[in-house]
Amino acid sequence: MTTAFRAPDAVAPSLSVALTGEWAALLQRVRALATDRLAPLANATDQLPRLPRERLDWLAALGLAGLTVPRTAGGLEAPAAVQAACTEELAAACGVTTFVWQQHLAACHLVTRATNASLRAELLPRMAAGACWCGVAFSHLRRPGPAALRVVPRGDTYVFEGTAPWVTGFGILDDVVLAGTLPDGQSLYAIVPFAPSAALIPSAPLRLCAMNGSSTVALTCRALRVPAERCLFTTTPAAMAARDRAGTLKPTALTFGVARAADELVRDRATAQGDPALATVAEALADELGAARQAVAAWAARPMDDAWFPHALRLRAWAIALAVRHAHAAVAACGGSANSLDHTAQRLYREALLYTVLTQTPAVREATLAELAASARRATAEAP
Numbered sequence: 001m002t003t004a005f006r007a008p009d010a011v012a013p014s015l016s017v018a019l020t021g022e023w024a025a026l027l028q029r030v031r032a033l034a035t036d037r038l039a040p041l042a043n044a045t046d047q048l049p050r051l052p053r054e055r056l057d058w059l060a061a062l063g064l065a066g067l068t069v070p071r072t073a074g075g076l077e078a079p080a081a082v083q084a085a086c087t088e089e090l091a092a093a094c095g096v097t098t099f100v101w102q103q104h105l106a107a108c109h110l111v112t113r114a115t116n117a118s119l120r121a122e123l124l125p126r127m128a129a130g131a132c133w134c135g136v137a138f139s140h141l142r143r144p145g146p147a148a149l150r151v152v153p154r155g156d157t158y159v160f161e162g163t164a165p166w167v168t169g170f171g172i173l174d175d176v177v178l179a180g181t182l183p184d185g186q187s188l189y190a191i192v193p194f195a196p197s198a199a200l201i202p203s204a205p206l207r208l209c210a211m212n213g214s215s216t217v218a219l220t221c222r223a224l225r226v227p228a229e230r231c232l233f234t235t236t237p238a239a240m241a242a243r244d245r246a247g248t249l250k251p252t253a254l255t256f257g258v259a260r261a262a263d264e265l266v267r268d269r270a271t272a273q274g275d276p277a278l279a280t281v282a283e284a285l286a287d288e289l290g291a292a293r294q295a296v297a298a299w300a301a302r303p304m305d306d307a308w309f310p311h312a313l314r315l316r317a318w319a320i321a322l323a324v325r326h327a328h329a330a331v332a333a334c335g336g337s338a339n340s341l342d343h344t345a346q347r348l349y350r351e352a353l354l355y356t357v358l359t360q361t362p363a364v365r366e367a368t369l370a371e372l373a374a375s376a377r378r379a380t381a382e383a384p
């Protein structure tokens with residue numbers, strides 16, 4: 001990547017500071033839930049084989065199941081800055097709860113785009129209320145080569161065949177949006193119950209270093225027949241690539257949540273030990289997080305800028321590296337105990353690893369690796 005990074009003309013204030021009225025009140029409630037209920041249980045939740053549905057009910061009680069759903073369908077229709085602020089709060093508190101919730105928001109987004117109005121009317125209010133939680137299976141569409149999940153039209157049904165390699169929420173979520181490749185290369189999205197059958201076969205939950213309780217499976221379809229009325233829409237690989245591009249900055253809220261929680265550990269440790277050197281480290285970490293958050297907010301506000309995409313990629317790569325680095329700093333600051341599975345520092349570090357590959361596109365992968373290579377070159381050049 002050759003584009004030199006430039007600071008945006010106007011730097012937005014930190015997201016949480018910018019929110020007012022009903023959104024500030026919502027953020028306050030989300031912060032209370034995160035701090036009082038989710039965070040104290042987070043290390044234990046991380047070790048559970050499956051996220052308890054109760055955690056999602058807590059989010060639904062604040063309206064978060066429908067955070068992004070249009071008001072006409074019973075949602076909060078929150079603007080992007082509110083979504084980012086709520087996501088950061090929750091990601092700082094409990095990774096696996098936030099991760100499963102994010103799959104549901106992705107599903108809400110897909111159902112909102114459905115061309116089938118009666119399906120939209122049936123599903124969205126229930127999804128927004130948290131009466132129906134939903135997962136997604138579409139990242140395989142980004143893989144080059146033969147389609148992982150194929151769809152063939154047969155009369156008034158569509159027949160799915162193949163395996164979606166990553167599907168989060170088995171045994172937690174009610175439905176799943178499946179995306180497969182049609183014979184003409186277009187992608188078809190349909191919603192089905194996320195329940196095993198002879199035609200829908202989940203693997204055993206994948207053993208993951210992070211978000212193990214997300215109950216992520218590979219999902220095999222064997223001649224799974226989906227009626228046309230359960231289909232949401234068709235789209236093209238080019239349209240998906242354009243949406244991926246537009247969504248480049250969205251996952252930064254997750255990485256910022258991890259970094260913020262890590263920074264708090266370092267700061268608390270500095271205070272507890274009365275260690276001025278550690279306090280300086282905490283300050284440097286907080287400064288970097290603030291600068292990255294502000295740059296993301298500023299660039300998020302100018303999607304029409306010609307320089308938007310290269311800057312968004314740089315920022316995404318920065319946010320990925322930043323989360324790993326800040327969590328690593330928390331591990332170093334907390335010492336040997338940080339390696340205990342009960343310790344928050346190592347959990348944050350593992351969550352940062354997952355966020356490194358989440359919604360990874362070829363461009364994001366290239367940017368992530370370019371950032372790491374640049375850091376390797378800097379270290380080499382500055383070798384003592």
Ligand SMILES: Cc1cc2nc3c(=O)[nH]c(=O)nc-3n(C[C@H](O)[C@H](O)[C@H](O)COP(=O)(O)OP(=O)(O)OC[C@H]3O[C@@H](n4cnc5c(N)ncnc54)[C@H](O)[C@@H]3O)c2cc1C
Pocket residue numbers: 103135136137138139140142143144165166167168169208211214216354357358359360361362365
């Ligand atoms: C714990 C976990 C849970 C997940 N849950 C879900 C879920 O619920 N739903 C969902 O849809 N996804 C889910 N994902 C997928 C996730 O969002 C990313 O898409 C995924 O981690 C990227 O890795 P991959 O194995 O799919 O892709 P890879 O095959 O590793 O490819 C990564 C990227 O590189 C590109 N690429 C790969 N090979 C080549 C090549 N030869 N040439 C050029 N480019 C190439 C791909 O296009 C892709 O963009 C989950 C992932 C994890 C780790």
